[in-house]
Amino acid sequence: MERNNLYPVFLKTKNLNVLIVGGGNVAEEKLHFLTKSSPNAKVLLVAPMFREGTIALANKFCATMVTDVYHEKYLEGRHMVIATTEKPEVNVQVWKDCRAQAKLVNVADNPPYCDFYMGGIVTKGNVKVAISTNGKSPTTAKRLRQFFEEVIPENVDDLVKNLNEYRKTIKGDFEEKVETLNEFTKGLIAKKEK
Numbered sequence: 001m002e003r004n005n006l007y008p009v010f011l012k013t014k015n016l017n018v019l020i021v022g023g024g025n026v027a028e029e030k031l032h033f034l035t036k037s038s039p040n041a042k043v044l045l046v047a048p049m050f051r052e053g054t055i056a057l058a059n060k061f062c063a064t065m066v067t068d069v070y071h072e073k074y075l076e077g078r079h080m081v082i083a084t085t086e087k088p089e090v091n092v093q094v095w096k097d098c099r100a101q102a103k104l105v106n107v108a109d110n111p112p113y114c115d116f117y118m119g120g121i122v123t124k125g126n127v128k129v130a131i132s133t134n135g136k137s138p139t140t141a142k143r144l145r146q147f148f149e150e151v152i153p154e155n156v157d158d159l160v161k162n163l164n165e166y167r168k169t170i171k172g173d174f175e176e177k178v179e180t181l182n183e184f185t186k187g188l189i190a191k192k193e194k
Contacts, residue, residue: 004134006117013041017077021070021094022084023047026108028054030082030118035061037121037128046074047085072097080116083107111135120145125157159188 018034018041020027028051034041035057043063045054050065058065066074070090075081081103083094088110095113098105107113120131120141129148131141163185170177 002134004132006132006134008130008132010128010130011038011080013038013080016042016079018043019074019078019081020045020084021047021074021081021090022086022108023050023054023065024084024086025051026084027051027082028057030084030108031057031061031063033118033121035063037123044074044078046070070094075101075103078103081105082118083113122148122152124152124154126160127152127156 013034020030020043023045024047027045027047031043031045031054034043039061041061041063043058043061044066045058045063046066046068048067048069050058050067055065057063068074070085070093075097081094081098083091083105085091091107091110092113095105095107097103098115104115105113106116106118111117114135117132117135119133120138122129122131122145129152131144131148133141163181166184167177167181170180172180
């Protein structure tokens with residue numbers, strides 16, 4: 001059986017500089033999902049043209065747009081790059097340039113040219129769940145996202161906040177605190193007796 005060996009991380013994109021190469025449908029989709037999860041992300045978009053929807057979304061989230069063809073100079077100061085153009089040769093050049101400069105890169109819909117995937121994300125207050133299918137099936141990730149949006153209760157954030165306050169009152173070293181919290185929260189997943 002295949003295994004997903006990706007390492008999930010949650011990035012503070014307000015501290016990172018993201019470049020999206022392209023201004024079409026895919027660029028708009030990537031910008032939408034990035035800003036939906038991280039509205040304060042610092043994003044630069046570079047493309048010879050931008051769709052109206054992309055422009056509106058970029059303006060809403062204060063993303064910078066540069067009307068130009070891709071050039072390696074746009075990688076300067078960027079931490080993450082997402083290539084979304086309709087020209088495979090441009091996307092591969094972006095990937096090559098990123099590899100040479102040790103930049104994280106995602107070439108949309110081309111898993112061999114991706115250091116990371118933008119998976120399905122469910123957010124309920126402070127709780128965030130990321131879903132990955134290892135680049136194999138974005139549709140499955142979407143359906144799982146929809147499932148978790150339905151089953152995770154809206155008030156889960158209240159639980160997180162209350163447990164955070166309780167955690168502050170616990171005495172002892174790290175191991176003792178973990179044991180106390182584990183004991184306190186095990187009822188959350190215990191099967192109910194009939």
